Amino acid sequence: MAEKHSPLDQFSIHRIFDLKIGEIDVSFTNSSLMMVIILVLLNIFLILATRKKSLVPDKLQSLAEMSYEMIFNTTRDNLGNNGAKFFPFVYSLFMFILLCNLLGLIPYSFTVTSHIIVTFAIAFGIFLFATVLGFILNGHKFLRLFLPKGVPIYLAPLLVPIEIVSYISRPISLAVRLAANMMAGHTMIKVFAGFVVALGVFGIAPFVFIVLLYVLETVIAFLQAYVFAVLTCLYLNDSFHPSH
Amino acid sequence: MEIESAKLIGAGLATIGVAGAGVGIGIIFGQYVSGSMRNPAAAPKVFGNVLLGFALTEAVALYALVMAFLIMFG
Numbered sequence: 293m294a295e296k297h298s299p300l301d302q303f304s305i306h307r308i309f310d311l312k313i314g315e316i317d318v319s320f321t322n323s324s325l326m327m328v329i330i331l332v333l334l335n336i337f338l339i340l341a342t343r344k345k346s347l348v349p350d351k352l353q354s355l356a357e358m359s360y361e362m363i364f365n366t367t368r369d370n371l372g373n374n375g376a377k378f379f380p381f382v383y384s385l386f387m388f389i390l391l392c393n394l395l396g397l398i399p400y401s402f403t404v405t406s407h408i409i410v411t412f413a414i415a416f417g418i419f420l421f422a423t424v425l426g427f428i429l430n431g432h433k434f435l436r437l438f439l440p441k442g443v444p445i446y447l448a449p450l451l452v453p454i455e456i457v458s459y460i461s462r463p464i465s466l467a468v469r470l471a472a473n474m475m476a477g478h479t480m481i482k483v484f485a486g487f488v489v490a491l492g493v494f495g496i497a498p499f500v501f502i503v504l505l506y507v508l509e510t511v512i513a514f515l516q517a518y519v520f521a522v523l524t525c526l527y528l529n530d531s532f533h534p535s536h
Numbered sequence: 537m538e539i540e541s542a543k544l545i546g547a548g549l550a551t552i553g554v555a556g557a558g559v560g561i562g563i564i565f566g567q568y569v570s571g572s573m574r575n576p577a578a579a580p581k582v583f584g585n586v587l588l589g590f591a592l593t594e595a596v597a598l599y600a601l602v603m604a605f606l607i608m609f610g
Binding site for chain 2: 465468469472473476515516518519522
């Protein structure tokens, strides 16, 4: 038998082109390749879908319109009047994460968002942007975010550190939620695939379970991308109106 | 006790935290079903919040899982 395969092999990074800037390794890896493929696919999909601009949309155009409408409603509900300003950002974020999650389900491909460093880079960028925006728009009044209204002053020394910790845990929770969901789902699929081979004839039972797991994983891909987008809108809204 | 056994026991204990998420998800969907039986017309409007609540609660279960992995392989 060849070397032992682990269900976690699918998350390993392989370099395709070696590239170094000084001491920093910026090689083109399979993760970068997947991101490039996703961007190209997304652009092709949106350009093709909106080419005809017919009033009664055909199938491809209605796909684009449905995703547009869902994110537009989300930004309008959570951000209010500033919704239209942040819509391109939230839409790009949502579609990128959605395609990252979905394309990782294809066998032998790579899930970009299953690495915490990728999701943490995105989440930390959003967190930094929201905090800086909050301070620019509100000045020192942004710190009112940490003291909810109607709290008696003697409770403040207890409540404010808790609020600060909860605020700082936002990018961490955003990142870990997405990465852990992706990693756990894909690892389960590989583990049950191992069972199919090991059981021989009775491997039909784990196989049916894998089919159901794929359905669940597809739903989770959509759900996690949507939750990421909604929470981004909520955190951005906190920058505009800092009060709990 | 050897460090390997301690790691395995720690990982097993950390998985107990997933129980809370099971209770939470059950509460979310139970309340949704109960509320939509009282007011079926409002059910589609609130379904988005149901999915959001489910994802947020599931995240807590995954934090426990991540802790278990960190203990096992860290």
